[in-house]
Amino acid sequence: MTQTEIQDKEKNIKIMTGNHAAAYAYMQSRVGVVSAYPITPQSPVVEKISEYIRDGKLKAQFLLVESEHSAAAACCAASATGSRVGTATSAHGLMLMYEMLPWAAGTRLPIVINLATRSCGAPWSIWDDHSDFIAARDVGWIQFMCEDNQEIYDTNFQAFKIAEDPRVYIPTIVAYDGYLLSHTLMPVQLENQEDIDDFLPPLNHHINLSDISQVKGVGPVTTPNIIKREEGTAPGYFEFRYALQKALENSIDVIKEVHDEYAAKFGRSYGNGLFKTYKTEDADTIIFAMGSVSAQVRTVIEKLRDEGLKIGLVTLRLFRPFPVKYLREFLKNKKNIVVFDRAIGYGYEGVLCYELKAALYGVKDPPFIKGFIVGLGGRDVKGDHIIEGVHRAFDLSDKGEITSETEYYGLKLDELDFLD
């Protein structure tokens, strides 16, 4: 589609919450089965989906279950029948699904989870940070983080298409900040159903339990070694898991390809599909962040540039697989990188920070990298926190002080009057 045609297209813009943008995308993706259990701040996603089903707008099975673990198990089973399957959750909901997550990945089931991010207790908190998102890092799923409601809508179609690609077959999480996006209304450009159908054709699943004659086996017991019999050769666990890792590594090309196809068809793009850049053309310093934190950084980039800093922003969109090659290429010649994490890799530092450090291991004259933790448990992330962090990082960089000591903005220990 050419640019003119996109502009001429009749606009169908609705003001909607992030949760409803996700639900609308599920409807237009024609999901066949949804199984979910309510949890704040995700609940409106599945409430809306059940409305769509009740009103006949979506022909799908909604499986009511007694917990998130059962929801995830039901999603796995439903996906294995050849259905397009989606669910949504937050925080401890995802934690309770956790047991099923590596199972879904290992069985290569193209399930999509929308994750309205929320902090993990204790103490009890229903507010936003990225603790739940990063906790799903090592189970073999693809993970996206969105920055506004339009991106939630757009990323869902891409997520299904990527997950269901025969070169991939990997379940995918589409995450967005709880409340800040999940409960905030913003304008979202909705696309015609025919165009969505054209972009996202019906799923042609690699497993289809509904046709039992074609099924060779799902989730077999494996052994430490390869088993060879007359009937054939069975891979060991190691070979299965190698295949998953290989598919994740290779999925980056598919993720870019699907993103580009969507951008060409609908006229909206998100950087290279892996990360987005803002004011980076002449920048020697980069702020690295994702989701709501990145959005807040955008509000102060001009102010920082007015101070004479050549500074830009890289917003991570694809957290897993971590786009090492592309980040390394883009960042290798930068002087300073300031990372803001909305979660702690407990016992170490911010996860984005240490992952970026690892990604740049071995480059010649590597950038100075300093990370900060902000916004845990829904604490406001203010533009001033970002500005102070950048100043602090420059100060350390000038002194050549390399440190992985955790530092924070927005932490208010001085207001705890029971402390000395």
Next chain:
Amino acid sequence: MTENNNKWDTISIVIIGRGGMGAVTACEIIAEAAYLSGNFVDVQAYPTFGTERRGTPVQAFAKLSRKDKIWDRAAIEYPNIIIVLDETVLNQVIASSIDKNGIFIINSDKEPQFFVEKYNLSKSNKIVVADINKLALERGLIIDGAPMVNTPILGLLSRSLIELSLDNINKVVQKRMSDEIAKLNIELIEEGFKLAKTL
């Protein structure tokens, strides 16, 4: 009447009331009407994040941007406009948080001067007051025995923020409500517009 508005590229609005009064709905209508007007390139509306209970003080928020996409995800600290559905929820901290050229829209049977004195408001602040409770009770816009003021008060807002025309507010109300209810709401929005006492 609109001399203040054009100073703000992004207009931040806080509605204060009590759970059940429809503060969130009012913010949603404001955002939709603003976007519909074509004068704003981006809008947001959101509730107080967390739990709300009927009868307890609540706030809802809207951000309207004339020029740029809204990336700001931080809480509104200094609102340009404060809409008061229930004057018993207004307090000094909230009143003092308003932008120096900010606008108060208040549902009350009192005069604007009363609020200037009670909260020591600056001369640069604008105050728009009307007794929307009385209006809603008289005209039967009542739910569970309580007057519904959340939509009628938008008539007052339209008076101070002219780009948010009555026409656009009414279109959004029409879309969101059944014909009969929408008709009554629209009548009260227009009557509220006329009743406004300003300072």
